[in-house]
Amino acid sequence: MTAFADLTLHEQMLLTYEAEQFLYREAALLDDRRLDEWLELLTDDIHYWMPIRRTTTAKEIDREFTEPGGMAFFDDDRSTLAMRIQRLSVGRAWAEDPPSRTRRLISNVQIVRMEGDEVETTCNFQLYRTRLASEEDSWIGRREDVLRRVDGQHSMAPRHKNMEQTVILAQNMSSLF
Amino acid sequence: MTAFADLTLHEQMLLTYEAEQFLYREAALLDDRRLDEWLELLTDDIHYWMPIRRTTTAKEIDREFTEPGGMAFFDDDRSTLAMRIQRLSVGRAWAEDPPSRTRRLISNVQIVRMEGDEVETTCNFQLYRTRLASEEDSWIGRREDVLRRVDGQHSMAPRHKNMEQTVILAQNMSSLF
Amino acid sequence: MTAFADLTLHEQMLLTYEAEQFLYREAALLDDRRLDEWLELLTDDIHYWMPIRRTTTAKEIDREFTEPGGMAFFDDDRSTLAMRIQRLSVGRAWAEDPPSRTRRLISNVQIVRMEGDEVETTCNFQLYRTRLASEEDSWIGRREDVLRRVDGQHSMAPRHKNMEQTVILAQNMSSLF
Amino acid sequence: MAELMAGRGDWFDAERGVLDRRIFSDPDIYAQELERIFARAWNFVCHESQVAEPGAFFMSWIGEDEVIVVRDRDRQIQVLLNSCPHRGNTVCRAEQGKAASFLCSYHGWNFDLDGSLVGMPGEDAFYRNDIDKDAWGLGRAAQVAVYRGFVFATMDPTAPPLEDYLGWVGRLGIDLIASQGDMVALDGVMKNRLKCNWKIAVDNLYDWYHVKVSHGTAMRVGFLSEASMAPNDQMVILGEYGHGIGGPGLSEQQQAEFEERMRTGEGAPQWYDIQAARRLDPAVREQLGPVGTRALGHPNIFPNLWVALTRQVCLRIPRGPLETELWWFTFLPKDATEQERRTTVFMANHVFGPAGLLEQDDGENWSHSTRGATGAVTRRRPINLGMGRGHDAVTLDPSGQSCIETVVNEHGQRWTYQSWQEWMRSESWAALEADHSQPPEGTV
Amino acid sequence: MAELMAGRGDWFDAERGVLDRRIFSDPDIYAQELERIFARAWNFVCHESQVAEPGAFFMSWIGEDEVIVVRDRDRQIQVLLNSCPHRGNTVCRAEQGKAASFLCSYHGWNFDLDGSLVGMPGEDAFYRNDIDKDAWGLGRAAQVAVYRGFVFATMDPTAPPLEDYLGWVGRLGIDLIASQGDMVALDGVMKNRLKCNWKIAVDNLYDWYHVKVSHGTAMRVGFLSEASMAPNDQMVILGEYGHGIGGPGLSEQQQAEFEERMRTGEGAPQWYDIQAARRLDPAVREQLGPVGTRALGHPNIFPNLWVALTRQVCLRIPRGPLETELWWFTFLPKDATEQERRTTVFMANHVFGPAGLLEQDDGENWSHSTRGATGAVTRRRPINLGMGRGHDAVTLDPSGQSCIETVVNEHGQRWTYQSWQEWMRSESWAALEADHSQPPEGTV
Amino acid sequence: MAELMAGRGDWFDAERGVLDRRIFSDPDIYAQELERIFARAWNFVCHESQVAEPGAFFMSWIGEDEVIVVRDRDRQIQVLLNSCPHRGNTVCRAEQGKAASFLCSYHGWNFDLDGSLVGMPGEDAFYRNDIDKDAWGLGRAAQVAVYRGFVFATMDPTAPPLEDYLGWVGRLGIDLIASQGDMVALDGVMKNRLKCNWKIAVDNLYDWYHVKVSHGTAMRVGFLSEASMAPNDQMVILGEYGHGIGGPGLSEQQQAEFEERMRTGEGAPQWYDIQAARRLDPAVREQLGPVGTRALGHPNIFPNLWVALTRQVCLRIPRGPLETELWWFTFLPKDATEQERRTTVFMANHVFGPAGLLEQDDGENWSHSTRGATGAVTRRRPINLGMGRGHDAVTLDPSGQSCIETVVNEHGQRWTYQSWQEWMRSESWAALEADHSQPPEGTV
Numbered sequence A, B, C: 001m002t003a004f005a006d007l008t009l010h011e012q013m014l015l016t017y018e019a020e021q022f023l024y025r026e027a028a029l030l031d032d033r034r035l036d037e038w039l040e041l042l043t044d045d046i047h048y049w050m051p052i053r054r055t056t057t058a059k060e061i062d063r064e065f066t067e068p069g070g071m072a073f074f075d076d077d078r079s080t081l082a083m084r085i086q087r088l089s090v091g092r093a094w095a096e097d098p099p100s101r102t103r104r105l106i107s108n109v110q111i112v113r114m115e116g117d118e119v120e121t122t123c124n125f126q127l128y129r130t131r132l133a134s135e136e137d138s139w140i141g142r143r144e145d146v147l148r149r150v151d152g153q154h155s156m157a158p159r160h161k162n163m164e165q166t167v168i169l170a171q172n173m174s175s176l177f
Numbered sequence D, E, F: 001m002a003e004l005m006a007g008r009g010d011w012f013d014a015e016r017g018v019l020d021r022r023i024f025s026d027p028d029i030y031a032q033e034l035e036r037i038f039a040r041a042w043n044f045v046c047h048e049s050q051v052a053e054p055g056a057f058f059m060s061w062i063g064e065d066e067v068i069v070v071r072d073r074d075r076q077i078q079v080l081l082n083s084c085p086h087r088g089n090t091v092c093r094a095e096q097g098k099a100a101s102f103l104c105s106y107h108g109w110n111f112d113l114d115g116s117l118v119g120m121p122g123e124d125a126f127y128r129n130d131i132d133k134d135a136w137g138l139g140r141a142a143q144v145a146v147y148r149g150f151v152f153a154t155m156d157p158t159a160p161p162l163e164d165y166l167g168w169v170g171r172l173g174i175d176l177i178a179s180q181g182d183m184v185a186l187d188g189v190m191k192n193r194l195k196c197n198w199k200i201a202v203d204n205l206y207d208w209y210h211v212k213v214s215h216g217t218a219m220r221v222g223f224l225s226e227a228s229m230a231p232n233d234q235m236v237i238l239g240e241y242g243h244g245i246g247g248p249g250l251s252e253q254q255q256a257e258f259e260e261r262m263r264t265g266e267g268a269p270q271w272y273d274i275q276a277a278r279r280l281d282p283a284v285r286e287q288l289g290p291v292g293t294r295a296l297g298h299p300n301i302f303p304n305l306w307v308a309l310t311r312q313v314c315l316r317i318p319r320g321p322l323e324t325e326l327w328w329f330t331f332l333p334k335d336a337t338e339q340e341r342r343t344t345v346f347m348a349n350h351v352f353g354p355a356g357l358l359e360q361d362d363g364e365n366w367s368h369s370t371r372g373a374t375g376a377v378t379r380r381r382p383i384n385l386g387m388g389r390g391h392d393a394v395t396l397d398p399s400g401q402s403c404i405e406t407v408v409n410e411h412g413q414r415w416t417y418q419s420w421q422e423w424m425r426s427e428s429w430a431a432l433e434a435d436h437s438q439p440p441e442g443t444v
Ligand code: FES
Pocket: D084, D085, D086, D087, D088, D089, D104, D105, D106, D107, D108, D109
């Protein structure tokens, strides 16, 4: 089975382009509040995971993140993600009414692994949110996603996000990252 | 007439690359204060439009933006844009003397429509501005541009920008977005 | 010798893709604190330069930056860069213990010159840093890099960075840009 | 501050036209402004066309208190504190819209459009029906009144009636825009923030002196004519409690010539023809009076409502001593032609607001004038407000209207700071009514 | 503020259940809270399992003072001010970890795990051995004590012993979680910041009234059942110094039925079976007492430790009058099955925290309730705390435990504010001990 | 604060070498520093080579007041408040440059290079020539003086002459850099902000104790030698009003050996040869005096100018109690060789500044030392300034120069805080001159 590195530069570029455009499309769906369509992009085995990050000494830097299976800000599967989205449609989801305004800036898209139908990508993101008259939040971090080709279309398989903040400097994280 | 979706992936990638490079070039001209050259990029029918955004309930979210023809932060045609630029050259444009320092980060470039000589693109932007010793402003939003090929060169046709802020948290918007 | 502009669009795109991926890889090494590997990317003649920027009137805008050979925030060659990196490994480099969390968002990558084994690129960057519980810094600016192909691999030759700030609004710049 | 807090503030020397900068930066003075000016004055909150239908609401501010302006079922306009009496939560988070009632998102207390508490979960089961609902509605402004479509509210029950508060000058200020037709507010209020004290923004509306320098580029690129932007002939009208109108005016002779020209169609058109034209209508002249008919300047409804010549008003909302929020409202006559609409929108979208070709040059001057009130040494130095002081005369028209016909001047600003000082020194409305100055007569 | 600073603060009218909003925003009141409440009370800092080994440390906060909680070589838990006596530098910058000693990064003073100054560069050459090392160690909390694994510290040497401070209600509050097994804290404390006053967050933990409205969506999407989230039957237990427990409770009859059902295995399972089940163990019942055994509500250890039903505790750390940091700790019995671990983690990761399906709807209500205490006019208006006041009775159990069996109510909040006022009025611990109210008896 | 505001501040106990942390965080103390220290002292603003030609200006700060340092047509150096007397607007927004005059961007008042008001639009037409232009120029520093190219200004007309203010110690401090040649400032001032109190930064310049620990990495990677960075032999020179010099020094014997080595060319070179070499010039020795000739340490010109050994000076500009801005100026002799220029620039670009291999490790220690002065409990704890106290002696040289020859110590810091306290207690310059301490004699 061919590894990504074995592809011609041109093939690599094509794959990267596909991945970029997929990630842009995904971001646009969230920014446009088209959450049901976003949900469609996810594979059934998705693990939507954002660990807790801690400030440690250089010596203990390996303890910086909590481990899967433990405490986390996001630790969702498809069903809990569906709940998050359904909440917004049943009304009285105060954290999002009035709706927030969000903008997701995706950059540094790289393909780090290719295997069969899957490519594993990393990218950096900035999620900017404003609410009400003048509340601003900005979250910056790195994402790892696995894109799987399911009958010709790309879908998102397990996905990890790392935030740069230890204390979340926002009243809530009612947006999806 | 072929739609963008009908192109081969390779053709799509080429077009997107062209659009990206055009948008980067455009951003660089503004950041480098080469405003006359920037003006050259615009078609005569450009409509440079930034509506007012309002916080509404989820129920009334369709009233979020003001409509073209109504009130707006930017509602310019080529002639008023030319005025904005000319101002800076005739001296005493205090808002820009000393000149601001700006940096435009363009990301998430997508082609959403192709028709004849035109491609319609969307992208997200962050316009970062500093002034004097320590004034910082950052505007983040989404742009919709139409790029038209005029004798081989790309030019900018009607263009819309949406800001995320409702109350503009800056003393002025003396930069072009 | 062919200039970049003389290349086919497809060739230009390939080169740009290579440059982008190189810059993303470089950013990832720094964000992942793999500094020794980062150092490997540099050519021996690198000049890592960040001038001091000043607020001037429009009339004297040509005096905005200090000149090479004069005062600067960064004015490093390979040996001083090696020192900066070595510091972090010998312990007690307090500015980076506990280690900062950084994320580099690279955008607007353009190739502005091609000559023999070298391509000269420009890009915009946002370096976001958090430290301890809640200290946030964000530096935004523009980079000029020369990428040189050394036995098939890209390496970084002389490199300049311009920051947008005049007064650095941070307690230190213990990160590499 | 001691003196001021004791009500004996001595910050503006009207005799010498010299002002103490600290009023632009001192946090204690600012705190007292919220109590003695904004919590006491009649404040413009919005236009009735913005709350046309029952349930239509518009969110506004009185000082740092957010209020819901809403049309209730009886079509009465209500001005309600946007804070729930149960725990204080904001009951309405949208800037504008249409509501059937205001349901608090925290525990579900429900308030009718007139602010009355209509019910809550568990009124019976949890409250055992032992709560005096009449006593726990949303806070209401003490008084609400509408003058020719402009909605005002005061938090002070002892404030005089709106029309008395405005006096002929305040009313004239509003008439200048209200007389342009059956006005409606266009959708879309431009809002932005400046790092300046709110009084610096008010001072500027009387300021026909800064135009040539601050906005020179707008003239140079031919966006606006110098004649229209910076005429030397000025007319200043001062009213009780700090209201005023300052800016271009037509002398009686110019007015006569203008009417003649209109009648005969002969003579060169002037920049003011369009605005003055409406005033050929006898009804409008009657309304504006002989002096008002000749006024082409900027009214300020004390404390912070600027009526601009562009069919706009700008509200200056204080956000701390060093910050102000500007809100631009734009109006159009109901019967405006498409062309008229286009012209009005074009002006509104290009002159003012943060990207306005004029206003973008103001912000930094205002924020730096405020900064100039902060340094330990700098703030000790007086501000000069002496332009024209002692050189002009108030002429009293038989109609009872009076005005100062002169050139570019600072009469309006001096009157503003003098009145501001009287507001700040008064313990109550009664004291202010008793002690406030009447507009000057004779030499000014 | 004068009255308050003079110790005569009169902010809460317990008779009428009416509160002055300013306690949520006034900076002087906040400054006094740091002195009279946080610098005086016993504050929870962490769980002993988080500092299990000598050298293991966990950084925590007492008011705005950062403290290092660390196990020293003698296995004693020390609570040390994280500031070097030499120039004040922070001696430990990590949130948690393992240390051999604390070496100050500025000049290298070195502190043992018990805070004592063990040495510095140049003690001989530069200090000429003329420094009283015993006098210059890290500041130590005046008292440190552990109750069933929960570590508390007070900065006031005159504070009563922890167990007396907690009283039976505070102890019961901790027992409700401590009795679930030999608990250990899971790795990972969720931290985030809200723009709300810390008391608004405390108030909310007694608030079973907001659930249906604030968290309605969580029920509607079937994440949690209404029965478990918003039962009407409530049980309130009030303790000295402001401790309390409020929320669902089983009447004696329900308790009896429950036990019968458990015994016979007949009857429909209830949402509380899981939690109540543990309490069939006689030892636990003995521990909790007849009343505590029936309690299913939320304890608060005054001032700011919420013991939640999800095997979590939430510390509310003040960050100025208008900001609060929330820290979520999660616990698991040492002998938990993998399934039990999964359930606990699932709940902890989805219910609370900034992304929690419940808590994400709380933040904005709290910050806006705080905002509602800031406007010059708005803050003059009282807050209503009258729910159920005067309609319930305290029943005293022969065991000496007492409680209020009722429906959704605001007894817990009233008790909190009344006690808060007593803390703020007291010049010292002696005064507080002498003057503080005993929990109410009879009608409440 | 009461005591302090009453002028009886008792924050530093010189006898015990114990300091109250609150002086690093209390906003009232900070406000008083702006009045009693910065608005009163002689402050360094820039070097005359930075304003070499008429019209050349450099923007600087005295406390929180921004000043324009400019060379006028008569080649006099003027220090002007950067705020227009008309409304307070900033008249010059660039950091440096060349101007023909200062034209205010708001209304166009125009100020000559000496600050005098030369004209304004409408002086005749609008002001009716009725404005006393002489009275309304830009505010000028009360006194401006230059010592060997270093420009100083004071806002207090009663301040003593600069040379008296500096005294022999302040003058020596500047001589140490001025004697290196005919110095000019290099283009480019490094500026950055730290979250620390300005006094923490000043304290640090006397601090040869932190070097090994804070900057250990710079030695370990061979960037600088330990001998040069952290020599044990120290020499402290204290002057009136808080000036001082602290750091390495050569004993008379070392000095003799050094001269012998230079004469004979025999013996191992030392790290200080380069700096000391210049002092073989009899003229320089004459200038520096026998004691000064042996000094290799860090001068501080009270309050906030550090003269560094790298041919740099660092100004510490207060930006509120918890923030300070650092400005690095770098100098070179006019006749420097290319090699010398390279070396100086290399050091300046790599040692200090926010990215400096040394300084990047200081920032966080300073900001956290300031943080250590904020917690309600933490700030009650004293700071230890006792290093070497009572163990050293002041030796008086026949020349009249005196110094303390010793090891690493805190004499300089103690003298700084003691003098600071005298400045803060004095109602006026007269009081300060009368009451300030003379530098210690005998045992210190
Ligand atoms: S705060 Fe509005 S219902 Fe409770």
